[in-house]
Amino acid sequence: MQDAVDAENNGAAKPRFRPVPWSALESPADVELWIEEHNLALKEHIAPHETGYGVCFTLAEGGTIHMQTSADGAIILDVDAEADWVAPLIAAVAQAEPPQGAMWVLPDDKLVQLIMGLSSLIATSTLVAGHHFGRGQRRRY
Template sequence: MQDNKEPPRFRPVPWSGLETPADVELWIAEHNLSMQENIGPQETGYGVCFTLAEGGEIYMQTTQDGALILDVTPEAAWIAPLIMAAARIDEAPQGSTWVLPDDKLIQLMIGLSGLIASSMLVVGHNFGLRRRMGAW
């Protein structure tokens, strides 16, 4: 946990669009390296927060058991049809937490890319699932 008197540990980074699967794979590799360098082994609830240009945030985490967890804030609920199309699913979940197979990551990132304003590493986020620990 971060002390409120300390400056923020992570800061938003302006987003550069991802247009191809190779772009997404490069972003994943860079993101993995950044997480390895900046996230301690005892920390949980880590992932990335995407701030959407049109409002709201999506918190994303991958798990060791092959799931992609999205926590969509109420202000970003408008993004549900895009997530459904990218993941090729027929229904949105009842709550704000989406659980998708991690093989949907590339399609999802290409679909979301043009809508993201910034990204930021996060730790200690409750991804809506008990006892889940993030792993990229």
């Protein structure tokens, strides 16, 4: 019996990061605290050689948004097709038309406003590493 349990556990790799239930953030101070905690978690769990790291928001009404901030201060959003319904909110934050594809690039001064806008729509957040973030498809706002 134990051999079967061991074989099952060895055959299926456990996910490196697990979804964390989201608690709605109600003020800019709450968002800034979440950003600080998220940055600390990235420093603790992401190796210096890793790329494509950030956070994946699973939306309560469907779809996911992968988000990372770049070294040059941009906010990069990879919005999957199932989450297209959130494009008007992102466009309002960016004060721009939606891009041709799924990749949004926003200035860093929009981060708090973006998280505030998305907060009530998020079901879970998960740290990610190795996400491709659509290199070469970026359009700045």
